[in-house]
Amino acid sequence: MKEQELIDLIEKHVKYEEGSIEVYAPRKLKFILKKDDLVDTLLFLKRNGFVQLSFITCVDWIKDNKFELVYGLVSWEHKLTVLVKTFIDRDNPKMISIMDIWPTAKYYEQEINEFFGVYFEGNPNMSKELILENWDSMPPLRKDFDPQSYSNEKFEIRIYDYKMEDKKKK
Amino acid sequence: MGEIKALQLFHGPNHPGMHGNFSVHIKVDGDIVVEAEANPGMLHRGFEKLMERRNWMQNIALILRVCVVEPDINEAAYSMAVETIEGMDVPERAQWIRVMILEMARIANHLMSLGGIGGPTGLYTGPNWALVDRDLILDIFEKITGARVYHMYIVPGGVRQDVTDEILKDLEKVLDDIEKRLPEYRELILEHPIIQKRTKNIAVLTRDQALSWGVTGIALRATGVDYDVRKYDPYLVYDKVEFDVPTVDFSDAYNRLWLKYQEIYQSIRIIRQVIEKMPSGKVREKLPGNALKWRVKKGDAYVKLESARGEFGYYMVSDGGTKPYRVFVRGASYPQGLLGIEKGLPGTRLEDVAIWLDTMGVCAPEIDR
Amino acid sequence: MDKPKANLFSSIKSLKYLFKKPVTIEIPKVYREAADRYRGFHTNDWDKCIGCGTCSEICPTNAIRMEKVPGYEAGNGQTDERPVIDYGRCCWCGFCVDICTTGSLKMSKDYIFISPDANDFIYIPDEEGINKNYPEEGYRRNDETDLLELERVIMGHLSAEERGDSFIEYVRGYSKEEAIREASRCVECGICTYTCPAHMNIPEYIRTIWEDDLEKGVEYLYKTNPLPGVCGRVCTHKCESVCSLGHRGEPIAIRWLKRYIVDNTPDDEYEKVVLAEVSKPGKGKVAIIGAGPAGLSAAYYLRTLGYEVDVFEQMPLAGGVMRYGIPRYRLPDEALDRDISFIEKIGVRIHTNYKVDKEKFKELKEKYDAVFLSTGFFTGRKLPPHILPGSDHTDVIAAMDFLPKVRDFVRGMGEMPEVGEKVVIIGGGNVGFDVGRSVVRLQRMKYGKVDVTITALESEDILPADREELEEGREEGLKVVFSRGPKEIVIEDGKIKGLLTVKCLRVFDDEGKFNPQFDEEDKLFLEADQIFMAVGQAPDYNYIPDDIMEKLEIVRGKIKADEYGRTNFEWLFVGGDIKEGPDIIHGIANGHNAAKAIDEYLRKKYGIE
Numbered sequence A: 001m002k003e004q005e006l007i008d009l010i011e012k013h014v015k016y017e018e019g020s021i022e023v024y025a026p027r028k029l030k031f032i033l034k035k036d037d038l039v040d041t042l043l044f045l046k047r048n049g050f051v052q053l054s055f056i057t058c059v060d061w062i063k064d065n066k067f068e069l070v071y072g073l074v075s076w077e078h079k080l081t082v083l084v085k086t087f088i089d090r091d092n093p094k095m096i097s098i099m100d101i102w103p104t105a106k107y108y109e110q111e112i113n114e115f116f117g118v119y120f121e122g123n124p125n126m127s128k129e130l131i132l133e134n135w136d137s138m139p140p141l142r143k144d145f146d147p148q149s150y151s152n153e154k155f156e157i158r159i160y161d162y163k164m165e166d167k168k169k170k
Numbered sequence B: 001m002g003e004i005k006a007l008q009l010f011h012g013p014n015h016p017g018m019h020g021n022f023s024v025h026i027k028v029d030g031d032i033v034v035e036a037e038a039n040p041g042m043l044h045r046g047f048e049k050l051m052e053r054r055n056w057m058q059n060i061a062l063i064l065r066v067c068v069v070e071p072d073i074n075e076a077a078y079s080m081a082v083e084t085i086e087g088m089d090v091p092e093r094a095q096w097i098r099v100m101i102l103e104m105a106r107i108a109n110h111l112m113s114l115g116g117i118g119g120p121t122g123l124y125t126g127p128n129w130a131l132v133d134r135d136l137i138l139d140i141f142e143k144i145t146g147a148r149v150y151h152m153y154i155v156p157g158g159v160r161q162d163v164t165d166e167i168l169k170d171l172e173k174v175l176d177d178i179e180k181r182l183p184e185y186r187e188l189i190l191e192h193p194i195i196q197k198r199t200k201n202i203a204v205l206t207r208d209q210a211l212s213w214g215v216t217g218i219a220l221r222a223t224g225v226d227y228d229v230r231k232y233d234p235y236l237v238y239d240k241v242e243f244d245v246p247t248v249d250f251s252d253a254y255n256r257l258w259l260k261y262q263e264i265y266q267s268i269r270i271i272r273q274v275i276e277k278m279p280s281g282k283v284r285e286k287l288p289g290n291a292l293k294w295r296v297k298k299g300d301a302y303v304k305l306e307s308a309r310g311e312f313g314y315y316m317v318s319d320g321g322t323k324p325y326r327v328f329v330r331g332a333s334y335p336q337g338l339l340g341i342e343k344g345l346p347g348t349r350l351e352d353v354a355i356w357l358d359t360m361g362v363c364a365p366e367i368d369r
Numbered sequence C: 001m002d003k004p005k006a007n008l009f010s011s012i013k014s015l016k017y018l019f020k021k022p023v024t025i026e027i028p029k030v031y032r033e034a035a036d037r038y039r040g041f042h043t044n045d046w047d048k049c050i051g052c053g054t055c056s057e058i059c060p061t062n063a064i065r066m067e068k069v070p071g072y073e074a075g076n077g078q079t080d081e082r083p084v085i086d087y088g089r090c091c092w093c094g095f096c097v098d099i100c101t102t103g104s105l106k107m108s109k110d111y112i113f114i115s116p117d118a119n120d121f122i123y124i125p126d127e128e129g130i131n132k133n134y135p136e137e138g139y140r141r142n143d144e145t146d147l148l149e150l151e152r153v154i155m156g157h158l159s160a161e162e163r164g165d166s167f168i169e170y171v172r173g174y175s176k177e178e179a180i181r182e183a184s185r186c187v188e189c190g191i192c193t194y195t196c197p198a199h200m201n202i203p204e205y206i207r208t209i210w211e212d213d214l215e216k217g218v219e220y221l222y223k224t225n226p227l228p229g230v231c232g233r234v235c236t237h238k239c240e241s242v243c244s245l246g247h248r249g250e251p252i253a254i255r256w257l258k259r260y261i262v263d264n265t266p267d268d269e270y271e272k273v274v275l276a277e278v279s280k281p282g283k284g285k286v287a288i289i290g291a292g293p294a295g296l297s298a299a300y301y302l303r304t305l306g307y308e309v310d311v312f313e314q315m316p317l318a319g320g321v322m323r324y325g326i327p328r329y330r331l332p333d334e335a336l337d338r339d340i341s342f343i344e345k346i347g348v349r350i351h352t353n354y355k356v357d358k359e360k361f362k363e364l365k366e367k368y369d370a371v372f373l374s375t376g377f378f379t380g381r382k383l384p385p386h387i388l389p390g391s392d393h394t395d396v397i398a399a400m401d402f403l404p405k406v407r408d409f410v411r412g413m414g415e416m417p418e419v420g421e422k423v424v425i426i427g428g429g430n431v432g433f434d435v436g437r438s439v440v441r442l443q444r445m446k447y448g449k450v451d452v453t454i455t456a457l458e459s460e461d462i463l464p465a466d467r468e469e470l471e472e473g474r475e476e477g478l479k480v481v482f483s484r485g486p487k488e489i490v491i492e493d494g495k496i497k498g499l500l501t502v503k504c505l506r507v508f509d510d511e512g513k514f515n516p517q518f519d520e521e522d523k524l525f526l527e528a529d530q531i532f533m534a535v536g537q538a539p540d541y542n543y544i545p546d547d548i549m550e551k552l553e554i555v556r557g558k559i560k561a562d563e564y565g566r567t568n569f570e571w572l573f574v575g576g577d578i579k580e581g582p583d584i585i586h587g588i589a590n591g592h593n594a595a596k597a598i599d600e601y602l603r604k605k606y607g608i609e
């Protein structure tokens, strides 16, 4: 399938946000959806050849008070990759889990939950530790998490004991 | 004596059959796994966060640490993502050199994991041999890039410096040597009765499982589909070189080894073509200004390539500043390393767990980024 | 490829290696030489390193710290810091080598260093190397790995044809893209700031260009320089001569970037920034004599401190050398007017056509709390007839008597000055070229052809004028003869025939003093009907009352004063040419410093904290 054919297909069947469909590189497309249209669209794409979910990830747009969720789908059959994106509120962020469509989603969602604090409804692993153990601060990939001050607080700064005089070239 | 129904065990984080610190919690009934759960995090270094705090050039020194045996895929995916967002052209010669580097890395990686099967099976000649031959490749890496393991060579806009004809000659010789050695690996490992016993029909993956979990790479190709990013979504100059994508139609531990072995030949074939066809010219384009002030246009892109373990990609966002706004690393073994362990490991015998993890290519640092 | 079958014997074949030489090597018995590009331990050439800190900026692991070297005297264009590397952090990326501005930092092929003490892994790279073995160089930077942008963004000029017959400004100025691009070359090391006489916040304002926040840039400019529009055009840019980038490439075009900020900030925004500066109400009145760079600068800063300031200028227009010396094609009136207008807007009163003489001086002293002198070197010097016979002819003209007339002519306030058809200029400094290039333009207007020759004592490599003056002057048709000393102005029938010159063998003696030596035999006659002399300017102190003059010390024409312009009188301050010798940016710096000293004096006088 050519990029344009997919665009036509999507335009016919899917409601995406005005003007946001884009071929950003050969065989690679991206488009932005309303949150509520997301699941239907993903299902539609899966039925149309996009059998592989490559990843789900999240971007923190703290200035706009939004999280952007990005779903990367691959169709080997059509030789196309698409990024399906949606924005959700940053306060009390929620999304429906898609692990019934792609079981792998379970862990991607769990990771996003852990690192951004987005809650995926229907995923049993929410609030379960995956990577972080005994984490006691805000989800660390949020933009307002400052790793430097966290580490200053948690770890001692090592001071080396040397003098410039001793080291100086004679 | 009372009957013990199920026993919970920790496999790892340190285990001779597992590369990197990664642990699996398993429940066994007798010696059959009934439940398994990955427990990653031991290696997590927060790369994605660190990348947001370093500028476009500095990240080159960081990202490659996502994968020790095949660091170059990170440099390549990162650079290609920057180039896609910026709309930057990469000089032709640099693209050929990148292919060469990536294939060299693939050989090094496959050698290591081919020999590495000695770990879970207890056959330690394999790993030792493999390390020696991998070192030949590392020697070439050292000559080209100035470092053996972490090359920091592929950068946005091209590669850091040109390769000389002299180095290419050395490389040709190394390829010849490795090619001559490969039959010995066949004899030592693939024809070895113990290896055959310990890997055939073991750690089986079906095509449906592979597709629904999102498994890619050799594990998937062993189920009979020839999905390879280099063919299906060619990047760099992979469409200008000839090579085959070996497949078999039964994905067990043995066949996955067997495919790795065949892929080494294909990589050698590709590198030879590169050496022959590579045009001359410059090898690097740069962004305007000095490296402290490089800015990449606003935008985002997902760029993927075929690593030794499957589809490997970077999703990158730039807000037009001097640092990435967000980088997400899609490790090739993420699906099998988490969902795969949960769904696929039950039913395996305890002594085969390490073989399962090893031949499926579960790579801890890709999950713990 | 056929599939391998189980074969019990195949693996036994590997037993053959039992009798082969092992491929491993025994360390430390055998030393494995690293590859040519190996990224091993660093070395640093201390004579070349300038302590700019760029290596530490790029280091992705924060392994490099810049530390003050105890007892190290930093010369001009460097700092007293040197990089210190923590090998507990370094990841051997080599970016520090790629970006090192001077090329002093290198990597060697040395890769083994063992010590039980973690502190030993903090290392100050020098030429010896960490193992003190002067290791062989490994990884090298080349054009492709270089992380600096060495080439300057080319400044657009009008072509010699377009500019040669008019006095319009010929340097076009950077466009936004060009300026941002040029600004993005700066590594923000601040080396230039030390060297700039006014210590302008150079990296800071360059950064504002890069961030496209010019309002902020104007703010930075006015912190130390109230005449940025002028300086952005004609400053002698000493900063550029030390710019870190200049060691391996072309220095940042600091002057043009400054001009870009001034030219591209709209008036209203500009005003907002400049006027906001005036805050503190000071008590006292200051008189300033001479509205040149130093006077205006002092006036501006005194006014921002809240003092009442009156500037007295004998000429019809304010600006001094900027108005009457520098030719219009380099500094148009509009740029100067703009700078001065902001100085006036904040409340500085400038009284033009006001010549201060001994009487008036005394009045001013009575009426004001402090007096600042910045009357400049405004009198043209000529070689006297006993040194250069014929120099008293009326067609022998001093530069300073000519340039103001040209400017008045160009601004429509005077007749076209007399120019001959064949002109010779004595003096290879910037002023000589100012005269030469002005004459070129006037000749084109008047005769439609050019015949101007500059004779310089110096050879081409030590010519005092800026390189660009020489290049651009030649493009416009100037002829320049080097290493020629004037011998005699030949006059026949009361008319100048030309200049007889002799070969100048050397200009300076072994001690570096000005002491030219000539070869009287090697003669060259240059035909001319008019001769200009650009051999320096002189001050005029006739307006200073004798009793005061007596107590002032004059050293080689300049009034002796401390760094802040304080003289032997606590109420009298000096600055500009009469303190420092001719240079605009020094004048501005003097003005600024004197303002600080005057402020201190007045606060003490009125007991204000």
Ligand code: SF4
Pocket (backbone or CB within 6 Å): C044, C048, C049, C050, C051, C052, C053, C054, C055, C056, C082, C083, C099, C100, C101, C102, C103, C104, C105
């Ligand atoms: S970049 Fe080079 S010149 Fe500057 S401080 Fe570092 S070593 Fe010295």
Ligand code: SF4
Pocket (backbone or CB within 6 Å): C055, C058, C059, C060, C061, C062, C063, C064, C085, C089, C090, C091, C092, C093, C094, C095, C096, C097
């Ligand atoms: S080699 Fe890299 S990590 Fe080491 S000091 Fe230089 S810039 Fe820093």
Ligand code: SF4
Pocket (backbone or CB within 6 Å): C185, C186, C187, C188, C189, C190, C191, C192, C193, C202, C203, C206, C242, C243, C244, C245, C252, C254
């Ligand atoms: S202009 Fe040159 S000397 Fe000044 S901060 Fe920039 S790079 Fe350094």
